[in-house]
Amino acid sequence: MMCRFLLRPCSECQKAGLNISAHKAAVVLMRPEYRSKLDPKYKRKIENIVRKYQKNEEEELNIPCPYCDVEVPQTSLYCEHCKYNLPYCIITGYHIVRNDIALCPKCQFPGILAEFSRSLTTDKTCPMCLSEISSSELIEVEKVPPENFDEEDVTTPNKNDSHK
Numbered sequence: 001m002m003c004r005f006l007l008r009p010c011s012e013c014q015k016a017g018l019n020i021s022a023h024k025a026a027v028v029l030m031r032p033e034y035r036s037k038l039d040p041k042y043k044r045k046i047e048n049i050v051r052k053y054q055k056n057e058e059e060e061l062n063i064p065c066p067y068c069d070v071e072v073p074q075t076s077l078y079c080e081h082c083k084y085n086l087p088y089c090i091i092t093g094y095h096i097v098r099n100d101i102a103l104c105p106k107c108q109f110p111g112i113l114a115e116f117s118r119s120l121t122t123d124k125t126c127p128m129c130l131s132e133i134s135s136s137e138l139i140e141v142e143k144v145p146p147e148n149f150d151e152e153d154v155t156t157p158n159k160n161d162s163h164k
C-alpha cells in the first residue's frame, strides 16, 4: 500500500528542492538530528559540498593591493583598480601585501615573510625552486615590482641596489 505513494512523483518535494540552494540543503541535512538518518554515501557528498563552500567563503577575504592599497580578494592576482598583476606568495598562493615580503635568495620569488619563514621551519626548501634555504637567508623587501611594471614607473626593489 505504501508503495503506491512512493511511486507517485512527489512534485511538492521537487518544487521545494528547486527553491533551496545546494548549500542551504546541505546545511539543513548536516544538522545533528538529520545526520544519523542519512545514507553514508550521501553524507560524504554533502560534507564535501559544505566544506568546499566554507573554503570558498574563507578565500573571499580582502587584503590590500600592494600597489594602490585598494582591498582585493586575497585569491585574486589582478587588481582592478591599478590594473597591475599582483605577485603571489609562493607559500599561501594569495597575493602579497606591502611591507611583509620576503624573496627566496635563489629564485627571487616573493612570499609573505611570516608564512615563508614558518614554512622553512618545517621544510627547508623553497617551494618554487626547491633550493635548500634557511629563513635567515630570505631577502626582506618592502615591495616587489608588478609583473607588468613596464607600463609605469615603479622604484626598483632592494635586490637591485644590494652591493656585492
Ligand SMILES: [Zn+2]
Residues within 6 Å of the ligand: 065, 066, 067, 068, 069, 070, 079, 080, 081, 082, 083, 084
Ligand atoms: Zn591595486
Ligand SMILES: [Zn+2]
Residues within 6 Å of the ligand: 104, 105, 106, 107, 108, 109, 126, 127, 128, 129, 130, 131
Ligand atoms: Zn626559490
